[in-house]
Amino acid sequence: MIVCEHASNHFPPAFGTLGLDAETRKAHIAWDPGALGLARGLSKALDAPLVSAGISRLVYDLNRPPHAPGAMAAKSEVFEVPGNVGLSPADRQRRTELIYLPFHAALHAEIARLLAKGRPPVIVTVHSFTPVYYGQHREVELGIIHDADPTFAEAVLAEAQSLTGLTCRLNEPYSAADGVTHTLRLQATPYGLHHVMLELRNDLLADDLAIASMADGLAPVLTAALTRIGTT
Amino acid sequence: MIVCEHASNHFPPAFGTLGLDAETRKAHIAWDPGALGLARGLSKALDAPLVSAGISRLVYDLNRPPHAPGAMAAKSEVFEVPGNVGLSPADRQRRTELIYLPFHAALHAEIARLLAKGRPPVIVTVHSFTPVYYGQHREVELGIIHDADPTFAEAVLAEAQSLTGLTCRLNEPYSAADGVTHTLRLQATPYGLHHVMLELRNDLLADDLAIASMADGLAPVLTAALTRIGTT
Numbered sequence: 001m002i003v004c005e006h007a008s009n010h011f012p013p014a015f016g017t018l019g020l021d022a023e024t025r026k027a028h029i030a031w032d033p034g035a036l037g038l039a040r041g042l043s044k045a046l047d048a049p050l051v052s053a054g055i056s057r058l059v060y061d062l063n064r065p066p067h068a069p070g071a072m073a074a075k076s077e078v079f080e081v082p083g084n085v086g087l088s089p090a091d092r093q094r095r096t097e098l099i100y101l102p103f104h105a106a107l108h109a110e111i112a113r114l115l116a117k118g119r120p121p122v123i124v125t126v127h128s129f130t131p132v133y134y135g136q137h138r139e140v141e142l143g144i145i146h147d148a149d150p151t152f153a154e155a156v157l158a159e160a161q162s163l164t165g166l167t168c169r170l171n172e173p174y175s176a177a178d179g180v181t182h183t184l185r186l187q188a189t190p191y192g193l194h195h196v197m198l199e200l201r202n203d204l205l206a207d208d209l210a211i212a213s214m215a216d217g218l219a220p221v222l223t224a225a226l227t228r229i230g231t232t
Numbered sequence: 233m234i235v236c237e238h239a240s241n242h243f244p245p246a247f248g249t250l251g252l253d254a255e256t257r258k259a260h261i262a263w264d265p266g267a268l269g270l271a272r273g274l275s276k277a278l279d280a281p282l283v284s285a286g287i288s289r290l291v292y293d294l295n296r297p298p299h300a301p302g303a304m305a306a307k308s309e310v311f312e313v314p315g316n317v318g319l320s321p322a323d324r325q326r327r328t329e330l331i332y333l334p335f336h337a338a339l340h341a342e343i344a345r346l347l348a349k350g351r352p353p354v355i356v357t358v359h360s361f362t363p364v365y366y367g368q369h370r371e372v373e374l375g376i377i378h379d380a381d382p383t384f385a386e387a388v389l390a391e392a393q394s395l396t397g398l399t400c401r402l403n404e405p406y407s408a409a410d411g412v413t414h415t416l417r418l419q420a421t422p423y424g425l426h427h428v429m430l431e432l433r434n435d436l437l438a439d440d441l442a443i444a445s446m447a448d449g450l451a452p453v454l455t456a457a458l459t460r461i462g463t464t
Contacts, residue, residue, distance in 0.1 A: 065344075065347060065422070065423050066345075066347040066348035067347040067348065067350065067352060067423070089348065089350055090349075092349065092350075093345050093348040093349055095348075096344050096345060096347075096348040097341075097344075097345065100344060101340070101341055101344055104340070105337050105340070105341075108333070108336070108337070108340075109329075109333055109337075112297075112298050112328050112329075112333055113298075113325050113328060113329065115297060115298040115299040115328075116298035116299065116321065116324040116325040116327075116328040117321040117322075117324065118299065118321055118324075120299060182422070185421075185422045186422040189422070190297070190414070190417045190418040190421070190422065191299070
């Protein structure tokens with residue numbers, strides 16, 4: 001199963017623009033550019049269901065629990081988000097109920113149904129990251145991140161190093177210790193499901209052709225990694 | 233927050249009696265006798281919300297994931313459960329959708345709302361166990377069980393030993409390794425919430441007076457344990 005929490009930079013009218021101009025609402029702080037296209041390409045190539053979000057992560061970051069400051073970030077990297085400053089408990093509860101709960105309930109239901117049918121899914125979350133962060137250039141091109149169980153992530157790393165020319169790193173540029181594996185921790189780890197979070201540097205997903213090419217390159221990596229751990 | 237997954241020995245008409253006679257449907261394999269009364273007593277004494285189930289654990293054991301054989305057990309201890317033999321994937325999916333998903337979605341929603349409001353709950357699941365298991369008498373009277381984080385369970389153990397005359401044991405008669413902490417793993421661990429599973433030997437919950445007395449004895453234990461870990 002493919003999951004894409006930061007697929008969209010849509011700001012629903014009910015929440016306004018959060019005080020951000022149009023340019024900022026298109027920047028990487030609002031979503032993961034290219035991630036949805038890559039997730040769709042992998043979903044199609046692997047014949048795997050895709051669950052993706054339709055709302056900017058600045059309204060609610062679906063990969064964060066409701067009590068994390070980053071769930072409705074008042075500051076993201078160097079950008080202030082005026083509409084997220086001084087949110088009341090009622091504001092936070094409203095966004096949790098309207099955005100976080102339905103997304104994770106739908107994902108949970110889909111996973112539970114597959115478990116009941118004896119077909120435990122492997123969970124792959126698809127993200128992208130900015131090549132320059134706080135002024136520093138990042139060398140890593142493909143980050144491969146896991147929650148509690150590293151088995152599948154280690155298999156993906158081995159196959160990605162073997163089958164692609166990408167600079168691959170385990171648990172970079174982020175890791176579970178940074179709180180970035182909430183979806184995996186909530187949806188995969190309690191069921192002992194194999195899982196991985198893929199983080200692609202977004203300059204490698206700059207247009208539709210690049211995205212399609214990356215999906216074509218990574219689908220065989222995931223297939224080989226499933227074979228490596230004995231899951232097909 | 234108090235949770236009681238095995239509160240009821242109700243067999244809804246939609247699922248029939250599973251081929252069990254009336255006596256077996258009242259036995260400990262169908263529910264945790266006394267657990268709901270104790271959970272209600274603790275909920276009242278501590279002014280904590282209670283989430284409890286209304287269906288026998290033989291129809292669906294809410295403390296088990298959909299792929300666990302014990303979720304819809306074909307055999308429980310020495311008892312055969314004819315209505316659970318040879319369930320089809322569709323049968324398992326139906327019970328998962330009708331019983332498991334709504335219970336855990338409701339619990340998840342309640343926890344997420346409290347998190348959004350900045351009031352992370354402590355999760356206490358309340359169970360009872362039979363004094364004789366496969367012919368063996370069990371010495372332990374109060375089992376105190378945790379999932380990943382032992383902090384709150386250890387505090388409850390220390391206070392129970394100090395404040396009650398019960399024979400208390402950590403991670404007996406079951407532990408997370410036996411797969412009995414599914415609710416905690418699904419609802420508490422992903423959020424880093426303090427948690428404990430209480431297992432009372434059910435001969436100590438034989439009637440309403442005994443149950444009320446046990447609730448009176450354990451409420452101060454939980455209060456003192458909350459103070460011990462710095463949560464009130």
